Amino acid sequence: DKAGHKHFMAKEIAEQPTVIAEAIRHYLPVGEDAVHLPGDGIDFTKIDRLTLVACGTAFYACLTAKYWFEKLARIPVEVDIASEFRYREPPIPGRTAALFVSQSGETADTLAALRYCKDKADQILSVVNVPESSIARESDLALPIHAGVEIGVASTKAFTCQLSVLLMLALKAATDRGEIGEEELQAHVSALRGLPNVMSAALEQNEAIRQASLKLSEARDVLFLGRGLMFPLALEGALKLKEISYIHAEAYASGELKHGPIALIDNNMPVVVLAPRDDLFDKSVSNMQEVMARKGKVMLVSDAEGLAEAGDEVWQAIRMPQVHDSLSPILYALPAQMLAYHTAVAKGTDVDQPRNLAKSVTVE
Ligand code: F6R
Numbered sequence: 001d002k003a004g005h006k007h008f009m010a011k012e013i014a015e016q017p018t019v020i021a022e023a024i025r026h027y028l029p030v031g032e033d034a035v036h037l038p039g040d041g042i043d044f045t046k047i048d049r050l051t052l053v054a055c056g057t058a059f060y061a062c063l064t065a066k067y068w069f070e071k072l073a074r075i076p077v078e079v080d081i082a083s084e085f086r087y088r089e090p091p092i093p094g095r096t097a098a099l100f101v102s103q104s105g106e107t108a109d110t111l112a113a114l115r116y117c118k119d120k121a122d123q124i125l126s127v128v129n130v131p132e133s134s135i136a137r138e139s140d141l142a143l144p145i146h147a148g149v150e151i152g153v154a155s156t157k158a159f160t161c162q163l164s165v166l167l168m169l170a171l172k173a174a175t176d177r178g179e180i181g182e183e184e185l186q187a188h189v190s191a192l193r194g195l196p197n198v199m200s201a202a203l204e205q206n207e208a209i210r211q212a213s214l215k216l217s218e219a220r221d222v223l224f225l226g227r228g229l230m231f232p233l234a235l236e237g238a239l240k241l242k243e244i245s246y247i248h249a250e251a252y253a254s255g256e257l258k259h260g261p262i263a264l265i266d267n268n269m270p271v272v273v274l275a276p277r278d279d280l281f282d283k284s285v286s287n288m289q290e291v292m293a294r295k296g297k298v299m300l301v302s303d304a305e306g307l308a309e310a311g312d313e314v315w316q317a318i319r320m321p322q323v324h325d326s327l328s329p330i331l332y333a334l335p336a337q338m339l340a341y342h343t344a345v346a347k348g349t350d351v352d353q354p355r356n357l358a359k360s361v362t363v364e
Pocket of ligand 1: 055056057058059101102103104105106107110153154155156239240243359360361
């Protein structure tokens with residue numbers, strides 16, 4: 001049932017405020033100020049490092065989580081693609097927790113990577129949407145994301161729910177390790193509780209994003225740029241666009257621009273810049289100017305303050321509401337998804353069942 005939407009993907013994009021609220025309620029019950037984990041949880045004072053492993057969109061959720069775990073909890077984090085990890089057979093030092101992220105819980109490479117870690121890591125954790133799945137069953141601790149059934153092949157609500165659960169896990173780690181003060185924790189908790197409303201406000205940009213997508217749908221190639229927490233999201237935005245619109249899209253950390261990809265910039269190259277007005281904003285603006293100086297067409301996704309500062313030379317501007325810095329990847333996932341969705345609809349592709357793709361990759 002598409003609940004009045006044209007595609008499952010549109011429905012799943014639209015229901016994110018509701019499912020995120022659900023995910024947050026499970027880990028931050030109303031009236032409580034600390035993160036609660038199911039079962040025996042995990043004690044992060046006994047862990048010195050984390051290894052995060054996944055495929056595709058779930059891998060980008062892991063890349064984002066690296067920033068959170070390192071910044072908030074000061075835990076060194078390694079992130080790897082499951083198909084690389086499993087055959088590289090990396091050494092797993094003592095006091096390592098291995099964490100696997102999978103919507104389906106059945107992805108063959110991720111499951112194999114988990115099995116490799118079984119008698120090597122101190123604890124096996126998973127972040128899954130299907131609690132009865134193989135990955136959940138074979139973990140010491142499975143953390144459900146509460147996204148509900150996801151039908152669209154391109155992951156949307158599972159991604160933002162994965163991010164929310166990973167952020168809450170990072171907050172738990174930060175608290176266990178005494179790396180975060182009460183005040184900072186409460187700032188995160190109240191920002192998380194307010195997130196569903198902010199997401200609803202972002203969804204109101206749907207029509208503006210649809211308009212912008214009509215222009216994007218004429219492109220042959222699109223570049224996505226982001227810094228810090230926006231870098232993994234740039235990767236996710238590019239993946240989403242190529243998956244369903246079949247437009248070639250690539251993502252780079254903004255600082256890498258002059259190390260190669262700037263050679264691609266001309267007046268046919270749309271460049272989507274994901275840049276909330278945070279500590280790194282000025283750096284992103286200078287990268288944007290480098291693109292515009294070479295006639296690249298910048299589509300800037302930022303908040304009101306950021307858009308004002310960037311000036312009116314940008315090709316297209318997409319306005320997001322203000323959000324706590326740590327939560328920006330969860331919020332900015334929405335315009336990335338809407339952009340891919342409307343571009344694909346404009347091109348007339350099969351949005352829910354893109355060619356050559358399967359929802360669950362149970363063979364390698
Ligand atoms: C992209 C997408 C895929 C999956 C990947 C992992 O939109 O959906 O990249 O994220 O195949 O799948 P799971 O999370 O089920 O392990």
